Amino acid sequence: MHFSSIVWPFVPLTFAFPLEPRDAPEFVITDLGATFPYPFPPYGLPSVNSFIDISVTYPDPTSSTGNNLNTTCSTGWPEGTDPAPIDWTACAGSSLQFRLPADGWTSTTNFTVELWETLASSGSGLDASHLLTSDIGNPSDPNAYLFCIEKGKFNPLTCTLTGPQGQMHRTVILPAIELSSRPA
Numbered sequence: 001m002h003f004s005s006i007v008w009p010f011v012p013l014t015f016a017f018p019l020e021p022r023d024a025p026e027f028v029i030t031d032l033g034a035t036f037p038y039p040f041p042p043y044g045l046p047s048v049n050s051f052i053d054i055s056v057t058y059p060d061p062t063s064s065t066g067n068n069l070n071t072t073c074s075t076g077w078p079e080g081t082d083p084a085p086i087d088w089t090a091c092a093g094s095s096l097q098f099r100l101p102a103d104g105w106t107s108t109t110n111f112t113v114e115l116w117e118t119l120a121s122s123g124s125g126l127d128a129s130h131l132l133t134s135d136i137g138n139p140s141d142p143n144a145y146l147f148c149i150e151k152g153k154f155n156p157l158t159c160t161l162t163g164p165q166g167q168m169h170r171t172v173i174l175p176a177i178e179l180s181s182r183p184a
């Protein structure tokens with residue numbers, strides 16, 4: 001006689017405890033505005049006051065129900081100084097800091113943003129980073145959040161947060177991990 005075996009699906013009872021993704025801490029960059037030199041005469045401007053401004057939503061450390069806070073983080077370079085990586089810099093919201101790490105910086109249209117939120121007086125907190133690039137030829141690039149455009153003569157390069165063709169506003173979600181101290 002021939003028996004075919006049947007493998008019963010095994011459903012572990014522990015699935016009775018659902019995953020709660022809302023509990024995973026994250027930062028969200030909701031907006032970005034940036035102005036950079038564009039040194040390709042006759043177009044653009046080789047020397048301008050450059051800046052990067054970002055708006056960030058971050059977990060409210062005093063909330064047990066997952067409330068968020070909003071703040072802005074800004075950095076700038078005076079005319080004549082090329083935009084470059086920056087060390088930890090305070091955001092407007094006192095518990096949040098950001099930096100542009102040197103090992104994540106390729107150019108003004110390809111750089112990593114790292115965020116740090118201090119949670120406790122021991123110095124522990126939340127850390128997250130994300131690469132932002134402008135990749136117009138490759139709409140499927142998962143990091144292509146920057147839309148950078150140089151509007152004719154005598155204008156700098158300006159960047160905003162959109163899809164790779166500039167077609168719609170997007171936000172950047174940064175899943176955060178808890179660390180005992182701010183990364184050096």
Ligand SMILES: *[C@@H]1O[C@H](CO)[C@@H](O)[C@H](O)[C@H]1NC(C)=O
Binds near residue numbers: 030057068069070
């Ligand atoms: C924070 O910013 C987000 C995105 O702009 C907005 O939807 C939300 O209402 C803001 N929250 C507060 C508390 O201001």
Ligand SMILES: *[C@@H]1O[C@H](CO)[C@@H](O)[C@H](O)[C@H]1NC(C)=O
Binds near residue numbers: 110133135
């Ligand atoms: C951004 O820089 C990284 C590292 O140098 C590189 O691998 C990647 O191709 C760059 N992306 C774009 C869109 O230039």
